Amino acid sequence: MKSPNKVFTLLLILMGTVLVAGCMYGHLTGIIGSVAGCIYLLLMFILLLVSFLGEGLAPKVMQFLGRKS
Amino acid sequence: MQTLRISSNQIAMLTGCFLSAGMIVSTSKEMVYQAGQDAWTGYFFPMVYGALIIVISIWLYKGREGITLFELNKKLLGGIGGSLLNLVLFWYLLSMLITDLRKLAEFVKTTLLLNTPVSVTMFMILLLTVYLTRGGIEVIARVGHLYFFLLAATIVSLPILLINEFSLANVRPVMANGLEALAKSSFMAVGSYGEVIAMISVMFAFSYQKNPKGLHPMLRGVVFGTFLLTVLSVTLIGTVGTSISARAMYPNLMLVQSIHITDFLDRLDIILVSFWVPSYIIKICLNYYVLTECISSIPSEKQNPKAYTIVLVPLVFMMGHLSFESVVELVHFETHVWSFVTVFLQVVLFSVLIVARLMRDRQRKKEVELT
Numbered sequence: 257m258k259s260p261n262k263v264f265t266l267l268l269i270l271m272g273t274v275l276v277a278g279c280m281y282g283h284l285t286g287i288i289g290s291v292a293g294c295i296y297l298l299l300m301f302i303l304l305l306v307s308f309l310g311e312g313l314a315p316k317v318m319q320f321l322g323r324k325s
Numbered sequence: 326m327q328t329l330r331i332s333s334n335q336i337a338m339l340t341g342c343f344l345s346a347g348m349i350v351s352t353s354k355e356m357v358y359q360a361g362q363d364a365w366t367g368y369f370f371p372m373v374y375g376a377l378i379i380v381i382s383i384w385l386y387k388g389r390e391g392i393t394l395f396e397l398n399k400k401l402l403g404g405i406g407g408s409l410l411n412l413v414l415f416w417y418l419l420s421m422l423i424t425d426l427r428k429l430a431e432f433v434k435t436t437l438l439l440n441t442p443v444s445v446t447m448f449m450i451l452l453l454t455v456y457l458t459r460g461g462i463e464v465i466a467r468v469g470h471l472y473f474f475l476l477a478a479t480i481v482s483l484p485i486l487l488i489n490e491f492s493l494a495n496v497r498p499v500m501a502n503g504l505e506a507l508a509k510s511s512f513m514a515v516g517s518y519g520e521v522i523a524m525i526s527v528m529f530a531f532s533y534q535k536n537p538k539g540l541h542p543m544l545r546g547v548v549f550g551t552f553l554l555t556v557l558s559v560t561l562i563g564t565v566g567t568s569i570s571a572r573a574m575y576p577n578l579m580l581v582q583s584i585h586i587t588d589f590l591d592r593l594d595i596i597l598v599s600f601w602v603p604s605y606i607i608k609i610c611l612n613y614y615v616l617t618e619c620i621s622s623i624p625s626e627k628q629n630p631k632a633y634t635i636v637l638v639p640l641v642f643m644m645g646h647l648s649f650e651s652v653v654e655l656v657h658f659e660t661h662v663w664s665f666v667t668v669f670l671q672v673v674l675f676s677v678l679i680v681a682r683l684m685r686d687r688q689r690k691k692e693v694e695l696t
Contacts, residue, residue: 264540268373275369275500279507282500289500296366300552307540307548 340546367510395622519667
């Protein structure tokens with residue numbers, strides 16, 4: 257199982273990458289920005305689950321992320 | 326001596342309340358003006374900044390828990406250096422407090438008490454703040470815990486309450502304004518996220534982390550605050566649109582006024598605002614508490630912070646009254662000047678503290694080797 261701090265940092269990096277990439281290429285076609293926006297919101301929701309529900313749901317989410325990544 | 330303790334959840338709630346209640350009033354207006362429909366993405370980099378200063382503080386406090394930041398300054402920099410740094414922090418915290426106090430008074434004047442002079446509203450809020458602050462940090466944490474749930478519930482329910490007014494066309498095209506617009510709007514919010522330093526200043530003295538390997542509750546609070554602000558921002562842009570949001574003084578107030586569920590629930594905004602205002606008062610109380618802690622740590626020996634609670638009232642009131650001519654000047658200060666002041670002060674503060682900590686650690690290592 258990964259530590260919450262590692263998952264937190266990983267999610268922050270992912271969100272930052274999606275955001276910067278979306279802003280760099282979002283002006284090309286509308287679909288790029290829309291997809292990036294959806295992924296960004298999804299990642300923010302996962303970050304909230306991982307971080308805020310610390311003692312409850314987060315271990316299960318982290319376990320899931322740990323197994324998959 | 327009585328030991329004060331705050332639970333991890335209360336710290337997380339208080340941090341979330343500190344961020345979301347603080348920015349709910351006015352910052353979003355300038356962010357929308359800069360980034361248009363992409364303003365809702367502008368909270369990410371400030372969140373990273375807030376998380377970064379929390380992580381640095383955790384490292385600075387390692388092995389020194391149970392003291393405030395002002396005492397830590399004195400331990401790391403010595404009596405005179407620490408007092409000087411505390412003096413600078415006092416000025417910063419005072420500016421933060423008067424900005425918040427005046428902003429809330431102006432907001433109350435616009436929404437609830439239209440004919441009451443701002444100075445009277447400000448004085449009444451200040452009296453309430455003093456009353457709560459004299460109760461101690463535990464009282465502030467408990468009241469914050471209570472109101473944060475209401476604040477979070479109102480913000481999360483907004484997209485559902487406004488589903489009939491929401492138009493996806495207002496949000497699209499997503500992320501089409503480029504990185505420059507994102508950077509500008511993000512910088513507007515950095516000042517408000519940097520205010521987390523007020524939490525950092527006292528929270529390590531009154532709390533312990535249940536699971537040291539887990540995520541720090543203040544980080545959880547920053548994430549939750551950002552989530553709420555993002556939800557609020559998306560709803561605002563989708564419902565009110567960018568052109569009105571960027572021009573209105575209180576766009577979030579306009580947002581809650583747009584709720585039209587049924588005819589008899591037409592003034593739901595008064596109920597929602599009556600949850601937002603106490604949450605904001607909790608932020609002001611915490612600022613005030615930190616200010617008393619700071620001023621009591623400036624002399625060579627730490628004094629009782631409670632002794633300064635009433636003494637500071639005339640200073641805060643007069644400065645709050647005289648510092649800004651109008652609400653336009655206040656919003657301009659908050660969005661254009663405050664971020665720069667915050668970043669500059671915090672970069673200097675944390676650089677000095679990191680260097681001092683590294684030097685202390687090296688000195689201690691040498692002493693151990695010698696013995």
